[in-house]
Amino acid sequence: MIAVVVVAGVVGAALTVLNSGGGGTGSAAASPPRTSPAAPPAARHTGAGPGKASGKPSASPSQKPSASSSGTPGGSGEPSGGTDFSGPGSGVFTTAAASGKAVGQGTIRRYKVEVEGGTGVSAKDAAREIETVLADPRGWTDDGHDGFQLVSGGVADFEIKIASPATVDRICGAAGLHTHGEVNCDVGSQVVVNLKRWETGSPEFPGPLHDYRALIINHEVGHRIGHGHEGCPGPGRPAPAMMQQIDGLHGCVANAWPYDSHGTYLAGPPMP
Numbered sequence: 001m002i003a004v005v006v007v008a009g010v011v012g013a014a015l016t017v018l019n020s021g022g023g024g025t026g027s028a029a030a031s032p033p034r035t036s037p038a039a040p041p042a043a044r045h046t047g048a049g050p051g052k053a054s055g056k057p058s059a060s061p062s063q064k065p066s067a068s069s070s071g072t073p074g075g076s077g078e079p080s081g082g083t084d085f086s087g088p089g090s091g092v093f094t095t096a097a098a099s100g101k102a103v104g105q106g107t108i109r110r111y112k113v114e115v116e117g118g119t120g121v122s123a124k125d126a127a128r129e130i131e132t133v134l135a136d137p138r139g140w141t142d143d144g145h146d147g148f149q150l151v152s153g154g155v156a157d158f159e160i161k162i163a164s165p166a167t168v169d170r171i172c173g174a175a176g177l178h179t180h181g182e183v184n185c186d187v188g189s190q191v192v193v194n195l196k197r198w199e200t201g202s203p204e205f206p207g208p209l210h211d212y213r214a215l216i217i218n219h220e221v222g223h224r225i226g227h228g229h230e231g232c233p234g235p236g237r238p239a240p241a242m243m244q245q246i247d248g249l250h251g252c253v254a255n256a257w258p259y260d261s262h263g264t265y266l267a268g269p270p271m272p
Helices: 123-135 165-173 195-200 209-224
Strands: 003-006 092-095 107-116 146-150 158-163 185-187 190-194
Touching: 107 123, 123 146, 123 209, 158 165, 158 195, 165 185, 165 190, 165 195, 185 209, 190 195, 190 209, 195 209
Parallel strands: 107 146, 107 158, 158 190
Antiparallel strands: 003 092, 092 107, 185 190
């Protein structure tokens, strides 16, 4: 059965500050991965500027979009037909009628996937794609302390919402974040994903669109389980999933995953 959630237009007073290292609501404190530094407790923000969000809590695109945001990963251009993502959605969210088994160990965080009407995105398909990201052996479950479970009803620790740019601006703006129709944010129990980023990725991420989506999910969920930002560990090395790749790769290679295929955490130096 499909549940419908209406956007209230206001965000609860309990704001989960993005990049603050806070866990999901109702969850136990997260343990750090085996080889990563502990997340500093101070709040962080990306700062204001073209293509960036402003405000003390941070909105995070994970990769910096171009000024026109008109490209997909690898600079191949928008989907055929030049889809315009600037129009408003319906303001009504549908919860994906999809659930799955818990993956990982330790603290299991339950999450729902919700998609705004009028975006053209299948809630069920998006939920299954996000489920594969969070269950990937290169993802956060490899830390031995964290797990996730996709649910379609009942109590959830957080929701992942895919919304039109206008709705993202409204939800994030109510929390003091300015997403400028371009980027994502994390407020309260919500990870709010900008439709434009979900469908077109970023011309600065030279990889498949699925990997770019994985970077968004891994970065935001990483903050929820207690991780702060990390910097580039050295030229030619993979950029950590918790690196603010919006500010450039600084010699690192774009990467969407917290761990490599051998189970090694792709760490970088702690960043403010």
